[in-house]
Structure formats: structure tokens, C-alpha cells
Amino acid sequence: MGAPVQSLASKTPKRAAQMQSSVNEKRHRRHLLGNKLSRFYFLFSILALCFVLGLVVVFIGKTALLLFAHVSPAEFFLSFNWTPEEDAFGAAAFIVNTLSLTALTLLIAVPVSVGMAVLCAEIAPKWLKSFIRPVLDLLVGIPSIVYGYLGLTVLLPFLRRVSGEGLGDGLLAAALVLALMVLPTICRISDDAIIAVPRKYRDAAYALGSTRLQVIMRVVLPAAKRGIISAIILGMTRAVGETMAVVMVIGNTPQLAKTLFTPSSVLTSNIVMQISNVEFDSSWNYALHMMAFLLLLISFVLIFVIRVLGRKRGDA
Amino acid sequence: MKVFKKLTVTALTAVIAVTASFAGIAAAADSLKGKITVNGSTALLPLTLQAAKEFQKLHPKVKIAASGKGSVTGPQAVKKGIADIGACDWDASIDVPGFKAFDGQVANKVAVIPFATIVNKNVGVDNLTTEQLAGIFSGKITNWKDVGGSDANIVVITRSFGSGTRVNYQAKALGGGDIVKKEKNYKETGSSGDMKTAVATTPNSIGYIDLVYVTGSDIKAVKFNGVAATTDNVINGSYKIWAYGYYMTKGQPTGATKEFIEYVQSKKFQNGSLKKLKFIPIAAMKG
Numbered sequence: 031m032g033a034p035v036q037s038l039a040s041k042t043p044k045r046a047a048q049m050q051s052s053v054n055e056k057r058h059r060r061h062l063l064g065n066k067l068s069r070f071y072f073l074f075s076i077l078a079l080c081f082v083l084g085l086v087v088v089f090i091g092k093t094a095l096l097l098f099a100h101v102s103p104a105e106f107f108l109s110f111n112w113t114p115e116e117d118a119f120g121a122a123a124f125i126v127n128t129l130s131l132t133a134l135t136l137l138i139a140v141p142v143s144v145g146m147a148v149l150c151a152e153i154a155p156k157w158l159k160s161f162i163r164p165v166l167d168l169l170v171g172i173p174s175i176v177y178g179y180l181g182l183t184v185l186l187p188f189l190r191r192v193s194g195e196g197l198g199d200g201l202l203a204a205a206l207v208l209a210l211m212v213l214p215t216i217c218r219i220s221d222d223a224i225i226a227v228p229r230k231y232r233d234a235a236y237a238l239g240s241t242r243l244q245v246i247m248r249v250v251l252p253a254a255k256r257g258i259i260s261a262i263i264l265g266m267t268r269a270v271g272e273t274m275a276v277v278m279v280i281g282n283t284p285q286l287a288k289t290l291f292t293p294s295s296v297l298t299s300n301i302v303m304q305i306s307n308v309e310f311d312s313s314w315n316y317a318l319h320m321m322a323f324l325l326l327l328i329s330f331v332l333i334f335v336i337r338v339l340g341r342k343r344g345d346a
Numbered sequence: 347m348k349v350f351k352k353l354t355v356t357a358l359t360a361v362i363a364v365t366a367s368f369a370g371i372a373a374a375a376d377s378l379k380g381k382i383t384v385n386g387s388t389a390l391l392p393l394t395l396q397a398a399k400e401f402q403k404l405h406p407k408v409k410i411a412a413s414g415k416g417s418v419t420g421p422q423a424v425k426k427g428i429a430d431i432g433a434c435d436w437d438a439s440i441d442v443p444g445f446k447a448f449d450g451q452v453a454n455k456v457a458v459i460p461f462a463t464i465v466n467k468n469v470g471v472d473n474l475t476t477e478q479l480a481g482i483f484s485g486k487i488t489n490w491k492d493v494g495g496s497d498a499n500i501v502v503i504t505r506s507f508g509s510g511t512r513v514n515y516q517a518k519a520l521g522g523g524d525i526v527k528k529e530k531n532y533k534e535t536g537s538s539g540d541m542k543t544a545v546a547t548t549p550n551s552i553g554y555i556d557l558v559y560v561t562g563s564d565i566k567a568v569k570f571n572g573v574a575a576t577t578d579n580v581i582n583g584s585y586k587i588w589a590y591g592y593y594m595t596k597g598q599p600t601g602a603t604k605e606f607i608e609y610v611q612s613k614k615f616q617n618g619s620l621k622k623l624k625f626i627p628i629a630a631m632k633g
Contacts, residue, residue, distance in 0.1 A: 115444045115507055129585040147480050183547060196501045196550055271410040282506065283527050303536050306416035307508025309445075310426065 053188030087326065094323040097316035106320065112284040114304075114314040121297075121321060123286040127201070128296040129278075130269060130287060134205035135212060135269045140262055143213045147220035147258075148246055163221070167215040180280035181207040186279060197292045202290035207275050212265035219264060223257020224250055260336045266331045271325060273298040297321045374401045378405045380602035384412040386420020386433035387510055388537070389556055390591045391616025392434060393457055396619045397610045404609075408602050417510030421448040421594045430592040435459065439594070442513050442521070453592040454599065456610045458558040458626035460588040461515055462567040462575040464542075468549045471495040473569040475488065480523035482552060488531070501531045503544045503553035511538065514589040515554045519570065558624040581630045590628065 097106065099120045109120025120255060148163055171267070190200040206316050227250050235249045281293020295303070301318050309316045382396050388511055398410035403610035415632035420432025425448055436442050438452045472481075481487035482500055491497045504525050505512040516525060527534075533548075535541045538559050546555040547563035557575055560567045567575040570587055599607050599626060607613060616627035 138367045144605065182543060187547065190549070197548060198535055199533050277536065278540075281532070282536070283532055285527060288529070292529055303506045303534065304508065306417055307506065308416075309418060309422055 036169040056284055064250045069257065072214050090319055090323050090326060093316060094320035096318045097132070097162055097313060099315065100313040101215070106317065110286055112300075114308075114317070118315070119313060119317045121317065121324075123284060124295060124297045124300050125324070127287050127294050128298075131204055131208070131276075131296055132266055132269045133199055134201060135208040136204060136262065136266060139213050139265060142209075143216040143261075143265075144220055144251075144258060146213075146226055147261075150221045151224035152242075152246055152250065163218070166214040166218050170218070174211065174272055174275040175278075177207050177211050178275035181279040182274060189291075193291060197281065197293060198291065199279055199293045200289070200291040201280070201294065201318045203214060203279040204276045204296075208269045208272055211272065211275060212268050215268060216261045216265040219261035220254070220258045223254040223261065226257065227253040260339050261331050263339075265335050267329050270328055271298060271330075273302050297325055349631055354543055356583055359485055371516050371559070377407070378602055378605055379407040381409045381411070382431065382603050382606055383423075384431045384433060384593075385423035385429035386415065386431075386594075387417040387435050387591070388414035389417075389435055389459060389510060390433040390457065392416075392623050393591070393620060393625060396623060397606070397615060400615065400619065401606055401609050405602070405605070408606070410606065416508060417513075420510055422450060424448070424594050424596050427596075430595065430599075434592050435515050435589060437590070437627060438591055443516060444507060444513070448594065450621040451594045451596060453594055454607050454611070455590045455628050456593050456607070457591040457616075457620060458580065458588055458628055458631055459514075460575065460577060460580045460585070460626065461511060461519070461554055462557045462587070463519060463552065463554050463558050463570060464560060464565045465553075466549050466551045467564050467566060469495060469552070469566075471564075471568060473572055475571050476519065476521050479570075480520045480612050483520055483531075484523055485526045485528050495554050498550045499531050501533070501551040502528065503535060503541060503548065503551050504553075505541060506536060508533045510575050511554065511556065515587065518587045518589065519554065550602050552613045568587070577624075577626055579587065580626055588626070591625070 034236035045061050065130045097119070106119055107125070109118070111118040111120045112123060146162070146166075150159055150325060154162065185203055186325040189195070189203055215252055231249050231253055232245055235245045240248070276296060277299045278296060280299055282299055283293040283296050284295050284300060285292065301321055304314070305318055308318065359477065368597040372479070382398075384398070391412065394412045397413055401476065402408060402410060414433075417435045418438075419528070420429070420434040421438035423429035429539045432438070434453075436445075438445070438448045439451050441447045461536075463479065465471065469490065471490060474493060478493045479529075482493070483502060483504070485502075487493060488500055490500055502525075511524070531543060535544050535553075540557055541553050541555050542559050542565065545551045545555075546562070557567070557577070560575070561575065570585060573579050573585045575585055575587070580588045593607055593610070595603060595607070598604075610620075611628070613629070616629060620627060
């Protein structure tokens with residue numbers, strides 16, 4: 031817009047100046063209007079999102095709470111007997127399995143991914159960094175069903191050979207697949223947290239005569255602790271909520287995972303396995319909704335913890 | 347107001363169309379109008395989609411929307427008024443293990459679905475009896491050597507509770523016997539495709555599936571009480587693991603829904619497209 035008006039101005043200065051002022055005024059008014067409207071648009075966008083989120087919580091919660099009209103909370107949370115066809119709705123096995131699967135996943139993924147993050151941020155030469163980081167970003171984007179399929183066709187036969195089990199499905203297989211899935215997430219965010227540690231900390235530590243390992247272990251990692259914990263929790267939310275990859279390798283049998291190779295089921299996999307086969311108005315359906323509601327609550331709590339951690343870091 | 351007018355007009359045309367088709371007027375076919383929603387079993391979905399395509403060619407003014415999920419969602423959707431037709435792998439108007447009858451619904455037979463017992467290609471057994479199968483799936487028989495195979499643990503792969511395939515397999519192949527979960531060598535799958543992959547990739551495994559899925563060299567169908575799982579054996583009555591596929595409707599079907607079901611049941615469709623999709627025509631069964 032600016033360029034043609036200026037070229038006019040050079041030809042007939044007076045008229046052009048008048049024109050320009052009126053054009054400017056119009057443009058100014060238009061901008062003001064646009065400014066006002068855009069504010070409404072942005073507000074509307076965020077409100078719409080909040081509204082949908084609210085609906086999700088309300089509807090899942092409403093259906094879920096119907097469960098307790100038929101089944102006592104004590105049975106749902108404490109009983110290990112899930113036999114819906116005989117009116118036994120104990121979800122404790124799924125809850126415990128979800129927790130142990132998440133713990134096992136983190137046990138495998140965290141040391142490796144934090145190690146990789148240190149390599150990326152501190153040790154690797156530039157060309158290697160510029161290779162690893164895009165590769166990790168690519169890994170984040172791979173659909174979970176692809177991981178699940180690889181788990182089914184590559185990991186399970188391997189586990190069967192190594193362990194001598196007939197099936198191979200179970201917590202270990204699921205944890206290995208999940209670890210691979212959350213690894214890039216934890217690694218990339220930890221990487222950023224480590225880079226954010228001010229250079230002067232390292233310089234001071236080196237000046238005091240520290241070795242590189244000492245600098246990393248005693249200065250850099252403690253300083254990046256909050257960021258790394260946020261990364262781990264973010265990885266946790268993905269591990270807790272992951273469904274498709276888990277369904278394919280966990281065995282989908284509603285029972286407590288007593289060993290690493292017991293075919294079992296977690297909250298997510300049980301919901302997806304059974305939801306299409308239940309009647310709408312049944313305790314079974316409500317129980318599945320309650321399990322979904324539990325997952326919602328878990329992820330809210332985890333996100334809340336991340337926010338609290340982030341705020342503390344801001345204060346420091 | 348406009349909406350009401352439109353509604354009245356639609357309702358009137360519908361009434362006229364229905365009356366006309368009842369009266370048996372030849373021209374009724376072309377003026378057949380309406381929307382048919384089909385919900386339910388994924389096993390019957392290919393058949394429904396093919397029939398819908400052909401039916402809409404004959405009656406361009408009829409819209410058919412079909413979707414597939416678990417079998418039980420079919421009669422449920424009919425009960426709630428969401429769907430006109432609920433495709434179901436069992437007769438939902440009577441009680442079956444785990445599911446109560448849906449009162450007031452009519453079961454319209456549309457096809458015969460054969461099922462097969464399948465094992466991984468490494469399993470040497472090629473015939474199993476009702477008792478042996480019941481023993482295997484209830485967890486009483488755990489080693490292949492007990493049913494004439496080599497010394498190896500049997501890995502049971504089953505569909506999750508509520509699957510139409512499972513309901514029929516329990517009734518026909520296990521003589522009503524239970525499928526009992528075990529702490530080892532037992533796995534549940536969510537669909538026919540998953541079942542096939544699981545049996546194909548797990549040595550010493552046994553499962554069950556629609557006969558149409560039995561292809562490739564990684565799985566093989568075993569004989570049932572000495573009879574091979576083939577469509578011919580289903581038709582001549584010697585192979586017993588099969589079931590009718592049903593279209594459930596609220597009361598007797600009327601209007602476009604009635605016409606559609608009649609089309610699916612017609613000789614032309616049953617002996618043509620239905621056979622091509624590897625279902626068995628209902629007329630082929632004696633009794």
C-alpha cells in the first residue's frame with residue numbers, strides 16, 4: 031500500500047498530500063476496527079476451547095458418577111475382580127497396572143533420554159547435534175499405532191525368544207514400546223533446559239578445576255533440575271494416556287500384572303477394548319467412563335505439577 | 347414456519363410412499379424416499395455397504411448411512427432410535443450368553459457367516475473335537491501333546507467379551523463352554539484383524555475368526571470334529587460352526603427400511619454380491 035502512494039506524491043505534491051491524509055485516516059479507522067474485532071475473535075477462540083474442555087469434564091464426569099449408584103466406590107477402587115458380565119466392577123488391577131507400567135517406562139526412558147540430552151547439549155560436536163535434534167523431532171511425530179505395530183511384529187517375537195515365554199505380551203513389552211515413544215519428548219525438553227543453564231556457571235566450575243563430568247553432574251544437571259523434571263512429567267502424561275501402542279502388546283486381559291510377562295490391561299487399553307461392546311445404560315459403560323475420568327484427573331494433576339514447577343523456576 | 351411446511355411435505359410423501367408400496371403399485375419403487383441408518387457389527391458391514399450401493403442405484407431418493415462398531419451397538423442403536431437397522435452377529439431378540447434380549451425387536455436374517463478355528467502354522471494338529479476345544483479355551487488343556495500335537499504350551503488368543511464372533515464361537519464350537527482367562531499364554535484381541543495378526547505371529551497359538559479372514563500361509567484352519575471348514579461343508583450341514591447375521595429392527599420393518607431388507611434378502615443379491623463377499627446365502631441352508 032505504501033509504495034504506490036509515495037510514487038504519486040512525487041508527481042503532484044499538494045493533491046497527493048491531501049489524498050494521503052484521507053487515505054491515512056481511513057486506514058487508521060480500519061485498523062482500529064480490525065484491532066477491536068480481532069480482540070473479540072481471540073477471546074472467542076479461547077472461550078470456545080474452555081467451553082469444550084468444560085463439556086468434556088462435565089459429560090465424562092456425569093456419566094462416570096452414575097456408576098456409584100450401582101457399585102460402591104470401595105469396590106471400584108479396591109477390588110481386583112473385573113468381570114463385568116457377572117456384575118463385578120473392580121478396577122484396582124487397571125489402576126495398579128497403569129501406575130506400574132508408567133513407573134517401568136520412566137525407569138527405562140529417563141536415564142537414556144537425560145543422557146542423550148546431556149550429549150546433545152554439552153558434549154556432541156555441532157554436526158552431530160544438528161543431526162540428532164531433527165531425528166528426535168521426527169520420532170515425536172510418528173503415530174503411536176506404528177510403534178505398536180513394530181512392537182507386535184518385531185519386539186514380541188524377540189522377547190519370546192529371549193524369555194522363553196509362549197506369548198511375550200505384558201508390562202515389559204508395553205514399557206519398552208512406551209519408553210521408545212516418550213524418549214524423544216523427555217530428551218528434547220531436557221536438552222532445552224540444559225542449554226538454558228547460564229554459561230557462567232560452567233565457566234566458574236571449570237575455573238575451580240572441575241572435570242567435565244563433575245561440571246555436568248554437580249553443576250549443570252542440578253541447575254536444570256526443574257526443567258528436566260517438567261520434561262519427565264510431560265513424558266509421563268504421554269505414557270499414562272497412550273492407548274493404541276499399548277493395546278497391541280499388553281495382552282488385554284483384565285488381571286493384575288504379577289510378572290513382567292503376565293498378559294494384563296491398563297486403564298486406556300481396557301476402555302478401548304470394551305467400549306464398543308457395552309450397552310449404553312449399563313454399569314459397565316459407566317465404569318468405563320469412570321476409568322476415563324480417572325485418566326483425565328491424573329493428567330490434570332500432572333499438568334498442574336508442571337505449572338507449579340515452572341512458576342518456581344521463574345521466581346528464582 | 348418454512349421448516350414445518352417442509353416437514354409436513356416430507357411426512358406426507360413418506361406416508362404416500364409407504365401406502366403406495368403397501369398397495370403394490372408398480373411405480374412405487376421409483377418414488378421410494380427416505381433415510382436408512384444402519385449401525386452395528388463390523389462383520390456385516392461390507393455386505394451392508396455393497397447392498398446400499400446397489401439399492402441406491404435403484405432408488406436414488408433413498409439415502410443409506412452405514413457404520414460399524416461392536417455387534418451389540420446395533421440393537422442398542424435401534425432401541426434408542428438412532429438407527430433403523432442394527433446389524434448383529436446373533437439374534438438379539440432372544441437371550442444369548444452375556445446379553446439380554448432386546449424386547450420388541452425383530453431379527454431379519456440376511457446372511458450366513460461361517461467361522462473357523464485357526465492355529466499358527468507351526469502347530470501340527472489338524473483336527474479338534476468339541477470337547478478338546480472346550481478344554482483348551484477353558485484352560486483345562488494347556489499342552490498341544492494332550493490333543494495329539496508336539497510338546498508345547500498352547501497359547502490361547504480370544505476376542506474380548508461382547509464380540510459377536512466370540513458369542514457364536516462359544517455357542518457353536520465350545521458347546522456353550524466358557525472361555526476362561528489365564529495368567530499365562532492367554533491374550534484378548536479387539537478385532538478380527540488383530541486376531542489374525544496375533545495368531546499369525548505367535549507360535550503355538552490357537553484362535554477363531556470369520557472364515558473369510560482365513561488366507562495366507564501363516565495361519566491354518568483346523569477341522570472341527572473331523573470336518574474341514576469350507577462353505578460347502580456349511581451348506582451340506584456337516585460343518586457346524588456358523589451363524590446367521592441379522593438386521594435387527596424395531597417391530598416389523600416398514601417403508602424404505604423394509605424395501606432395503608427385502609433387497610438384501612432377494613435372490614439376486616444373495617446369489618450375486620453376497621456370495622462374492624464370501625458370505626453364504628440364507629436360502630442355501632436347509633432348516
